[in-house]
Amino acid sequence: xxxxxxxxxxxxxxxxxxxxxxxxxxxxxxxxxxxxxxxxxxxxxxxxxxxxxxxxxxxxxxxxxxxxxxxxxxxxxxxxxxxxxxxxxxxxxxxxxxxxxxxxxxxxxxxxxxxxxxxxxxxxxxxxxxxxxxxxxxxxxxxxxxxxxxxxxxxxxxxxxxxxxxxxxxxxxxxxxxxxxxxxxxxxxxxxxxxxxxxxxxxxxxxxxxxxxxxxxxxxxxxxxxxxxxxxxxxxxxxxxxxxxxxxxxxxxxxxxxxxxxxxxxxxxxxxxxxxxxxxxxxxxxxxxxxxxxxxx
Numbered sequence: 001x002x003x004x005x006x007x008x009x010x011x012x013x014x015x016x017x018x019x020x021x022x023x024x025x026x027x028x029x030x031x032x033x034x035x036x037x038x039x040x041x042x043x044x045x046x047x048x049x050x051x052x053x054x055x056x057x058x059x060x061x062x063x064x065x066x067x068x069x070x071x072x073x074x075x076x077x078x079x080x081x082x083x084x085x086x087x088x089x090x091x092x093x094x095x096x097x098x099x100x101x102x103x104x105x106x107x108x109x110x111x112x113x114x115x116x117x118x119x120x121x122x123x124x125x126x127x128x129x130x131x132x133x134x135x136x137x138x139x140x141x142x143x144x145x146x147x148x149x150x151x152x153x154x155x156x157x158x159x160x161x162x163x164x165x166x167x168x169x170x171x172x173x174x175x176x177x178x179x180x181x182x183x184x185x186x187x188x189x190x191x192x193x194x195x196x197x198x199x200x201x202x203x204x205x206x207x208x209x210x211x212x213x214x215x216x217x218x219x220x221x222x223x224x225x226x227x228x229x230x231x232x233x234x235x236x237x238x239x240x241x242x243x244x245x246x247x248x249x250x251x252x253x254x255x256x257x258x259x260x261x262x263x264x265x266x267x268x269x270x271x272x273x274x275x276x277x278x279x280x281x282x283x284x285x286x287x288x289x290x291x292x293x294x295x296x297x
Contacts, residue, residue: 013064016076017078019083020077052272057091060265061268062074062076084112087118089216092261120182132202133199135198150255151257208237217257
């Protein structure tokens with residue numbers, strides 16, 4: 001991310017996520033091997049840690065500000081079932097949103113690879129529904145990278161206001177490599193070879209077609225915000241595909257998903273990090289937000 005130093009320095013933190021089959025067994029072993037990584041919650045036992053993780057969105061347990069040699073890191077743990085659910089259906093847009101950006105995947109299975117690809121396809125579909133008929137490459141990738149920050153309360157308190165831009169600009173070649181196969185196979189999206197702009201048709205029938213390929217939880221969220229009494233989803237989609245406020249409903253649907261999961265995950269993070277780490281971590285975030293605000297000004 002722009003404005004950050006290399007991971008080996010003290011000013012940045014490497015972020016890992018472990019996808020595990022058995023959350024309880026993982027916490028039981030990790031509490032034995034690395035008890036200092038946990039807050040005082042570890043004294044409640046691994047059963048309570050696993051229950052806290054599994055019962056509250058975004059279903060990820062994070063240990064933060066962990067020293068590993070000269071490197072500072074944080075790592076999250078998520079069950080494979082919850083991981084796959086979010087990639088395929090966007091129930092929290094937490095893990096799926098992280099994987100809209102270029103990341104290093106250390107190990108993957110055939111099922112995970114399929115889910116990762118579906119997640120990228122969904123990201124392009126949603127982004128193009130939000131974008132106008134003509135847009136440039138930077139706008140496309142910035143829109144994709146911003147999907148999981150729609151409605152994230154941390155973007156109002158604790159995050160750099162330029163976070164999305166800082167993610168995309170220095171990594172645009174990586175975004176291009178990640179998304180080019182999806183873009184090349186996307187109907188109704190035209191790109192001049194060697195150019196920097198994309199064009200799409202906003203004809204209602206094509207918009208309707210895209211709406212029907214949205215992730216399940218986005219479909220439900222759109223129905224909640226755009227539906228009228230006794231409307232079924234087909235009626236809702238047909239109506240908004242013919243209007244000028246389709247992108248508004250999509251954006252509002254995303255905000256409703258992200259707001260809920262981000263608030264609960266952050267509250268859970270206070271418990272899993274403990275008081276001392278929460279204060280240190282929050283102070284860093286607020287400092288980054290303040291610096292970003294000054295740049296904007």
